[in-house]
Amino acid sequence: MNLHNVVKAGLGAILLAATAAIISAQPKLLPQKVMLKSGKTFSLNLPAEFEVIPAAEGLKRVRFFAKSPDGRIIVTDMFNLADNRRGSVYILDDFNSNTGKFGKIIPYMTGLHNPNSVQFYTDSNGQEWIYIAETDRLTRRKFTKGEIRPSDNDPQTIATFPDYGLSYKYGGWHLTRTIAFSPNGNLYVSVGSSCNSCVEKEKIRASVIEMNPDGSGQRVFARGLRNAVGLKWIGNFLWASNQGSDHLGTNRPDETFYALKDRSDYGWPYCHSANGRIIGDPKLKRPIGCVGVVPPYSHFPARSSALGFEFFDDAQTSPVIKNSFLVSLHGSTDKDIGRGYKIAIMRKGRKLQDFITGFLNRTKVNGRPCDIMKLDANSFLFTDDHDGVIYYVRKRK
Numbered sequence: 522m523n524l525h526n527v528v529k530a531g532l533g534a535i536l537l538a539a540t541a542a543i544i545s546a547q548p549k550l551l552p553q554k555v556m557l558k559s560g561k562t563f564s565l566n567l568p569a570e571f572e573v574i575p576a577a578e579g580l581k582r583v584r585f586f587a588k589s590p591d592g593r594i595i596v597t598d599m600f601n602l603a604d605n606r607r608g609s610v611y612i613l614d615d616f617n618s619n620t621g622k623f624g625k626i627i628p629y630m631t632g633l634h635n636p637n638s639v640q641f642y643t644d645s646n647g648q649e650w651i652y653i654a655e656t657d658r659l660t661r662r663k664f665t666k667g668e669i670r671p672s673d674n675d676p677q678t679i680a681t682f683p684d685y686g687l688s689y690k691y692g693g694w695h696l697t698r699t700i701a702f703s704p705n706g707n708l709y710v711s712v713g714s715s716c717n718s719c720v721e722k723e724k725i726r727a728s729v730i731e732m733n734p735d736g737s738g739q740r741v742f743a744r745g746l747r748n749a750v751g752l753k754w755i756g757n758f759l760w761a762s763n764q765g766s767d768h769l770g771t772n773r774p775d776e777t778f779y780a781l782k783d784r785s786d787y788g789w790p791y792c793h794s795a796n797g798r799i800i801g802d803p804k805l806k807r808p809i810g811c812v813g814v815v816p817p818y819s820h821f822p823a824r825s826s827a828l829g830f831e832f833f834d835d836a837q838t839s840p841v842i843k844n845s846f847l848v849s850l851h852g853s854t855d856k857d858i859g860r861g862y863k864i865a866i867m868r869k870g871r872k873l874q875d876f877i878t879g880f881l882n883r884t885k886v887n888g889r890p891c892d893i894m895k896l897d898a899n900s901f902l903f904t905d906d907h908d909g910v911i912y913y914v915r916k917r918k
Contacts, residue, residue, distance in 0.1 A: 547874050548841050548866075555887075559909065563841030563887040566842050573877065574621035576902065577613055580909035583697065585638045585829060586894035586902065589647045590667040594894070595629070596904065596911065597636045604684075604696060608633035610653065612669060613911065621913040625869075625902040627669050634658075634684075637697035642706065642734050650734070652708070654698035657684035666795050679736025683723050689896055699752040701759060703794060708732050709759055713748035718790045718805060720764050727789055729761065729781060745787035745814070746779075751828050751892075752847075760818075762827035762848065765793060771858055774800070775820035776827040778848070778867065788814040796820070819846075819869050825849035825861030829903070837898040839916055842866055847876060848892035849903060858882055864890050864903065877914070880905075892899070 550566035558578050565573055582599040589595055600607040609631045615624030630636075635869035636656040639663065642650050651664040651671075654859040659680040663673040682698060695713025704710055717760050721727055724741060729749055731742040743749075743761075751762030758780040765774035766789065788794075791802050792811040799811050799822045821827050830848040838844075845868045852861030861883035866874040880888040888905035895901045901918035 540704045543766075548777055548876070550875060550878060552879070557907075561887075561908070563879065563882065563885075565877055565887070566875075567837075567877045567914070570839060570841070571899075571914055572917055574599060575910050576616075576913035577623045577626055577911040580611070580790065580911070581609075582906045583611075583793055583891070583909050583911060584697075584906055585892040586635075586904070587639045587641060588894075589651075589666075590641055590643065590664065594902070595639055595745065597639055598635060598909075599635050599696075599906070604635065604656070604694075606632055606634045608636040608655070610636055611641055619636070621915065623911070627651075629669065630671060634663060635696045638699040640700045640702055640708075641856050642702055642708070646736060652700055653787070654700045654710065656696045656698065657682055659698065659700065661734075677736075680710065680730075680732065682710075682725065685713065685715075695748045697748075698749050699750055699799075701752045701754050703759065704757075707732055708734055708736075709752065709754075711743060711746065711749040711752045711761065713750070714892055715787065718768050718802070720723065720790065720805065729759070742783055743779075743781045743785050743787060743912055745789045745792070747789040749779075753830065755832050760830070762830060763787070763824055764789070765823060767824070769793065769803075770825075771797075771823060773823050775823060775824050776818065776850075777817035778819040778821070778830075778846075779815070780818050782815060785815045786813055794820055806911075819867055821848070821850060821865070821867075822860045823855035824858050826853065827861075830892070831893045831895040831901060833895065833898070835898035839899055842876065842899075844868065847893055847895055847901070851889050851891060851906075852886075854883060856886065859869065862886070862889065864893070880907075 526876045548568045551569045552564035584597045587595045612627040612629050612858045613623045632732045637653040640652045643701045649664040650661045652661045661674040665672045691842040696851040699711045699873050711729045728741050729743045746763050748764040751760040761779050763777045773795040790805050791807050792814045828849045828851045833842045850861035866876050889907040891904040891906045893903045
């Protein structure tokens with residue numbers, strides 16, 4: 522069932538359509554050996570009918586995908602966890618469908634301020650644009666098909682964002698900005714909070730904002746989202762994965778997943794989700810409490826850090842992932858908590874299932890999945906921002 526048609530009937534219909542599909546028990550995962558060029562060898566566990574291949578290596582903190590107007594795959598690289606201006610945007614080219622590997626990794630832009638996300642847009646005059654989200658600003662440039670370096674050296678800054686706060690490594694200052702375009706051409710940007718738990722001074726923090734493609738008409742579309750890093754239009758909805766606060770213990774609040782509604786409040790910092798139910802913060806309170814706070818479409822274990830996702834609903838899709846979201850659970854920065862470090866199968870109202878595990882083996886980190894890009898009914902790419910690897914997953918022939 523096509524999600525575009527399903528969402529017209531609203532979230533209730535999504536529940537009926539998804540759960541009416543083939544829902545099986547946890548698929549059996551089998552170990553598959555992975556050998557990286559660095560010499561690192563380990564196993565990832567996934568269903569036997571799928572295989573995983575390192576498609577591109579040698580990157581740093583590789584993050585989110587986009588597809589250019591000429592069909593090439595673009596990916597961002599934030600270099601490391603620190604606030605820096607060493608980030609890059611790469612073109613992945615010369616893909617070999619037999620080996621599952623890219624022949625070229627082309628540096629399209631370098632020297633960027635924590636680039637997390639890029640997107641493309643074609644205006645009413647047919648001009649193509651590339652949009653680049655950095656911590657402090659959103660810029661756009663004219664894009665020419667086939668270029669391997671920007672042909673437009675006069676970028677337009679169409680939005681600015683606050684870039685001060687607590688050090689990122691302490692969990693407060695969220696450096697990432699993620700962008701998405703709706704089918705009608707509106708532009709959306711997620712801006713994380715400046716802290717773990719506080720009342721923000723800037724309205725733009727902890728929100729998703731909407732604007733026109735040229736940056737005009739900026740307004741808050743959704744608020745109360747501590748850090749909605751995953752952001753993507755699928756069907757008629759803007760979907761978002763959001764990371765919960767860290768001060769309520771190791772078992773709550775949830776990491777949450779939403780079909781965002783215009784002008785809705787998702788609660789932070791006053792309200793949180795615990796096992797899918799809205800609870801008030803024990804210290805930060807407001808007169809109306811949690812009235813009007815929207816519960817999540819779905820949720821994930823606390824500290825699992827849900828990031829990128831895709832929806833698989835093609836007629837040829839394997840029953841293992843049919844009518845489900847695949848979601849990257851990046852993993853807790855505290856390895857002792859150990860949650861996440863996997864790609865999960867998520868269907869509304871159903872228990873979360875594992876699709877790929879093995880990124881954390883006791884105390885050894887073999888990777889941290891970040892974004893997912895669907896290629897066809899049974900194949901996708903995903904980024905690992907821990908080892909700087911892009912993986913290709915496909916159904917075996």
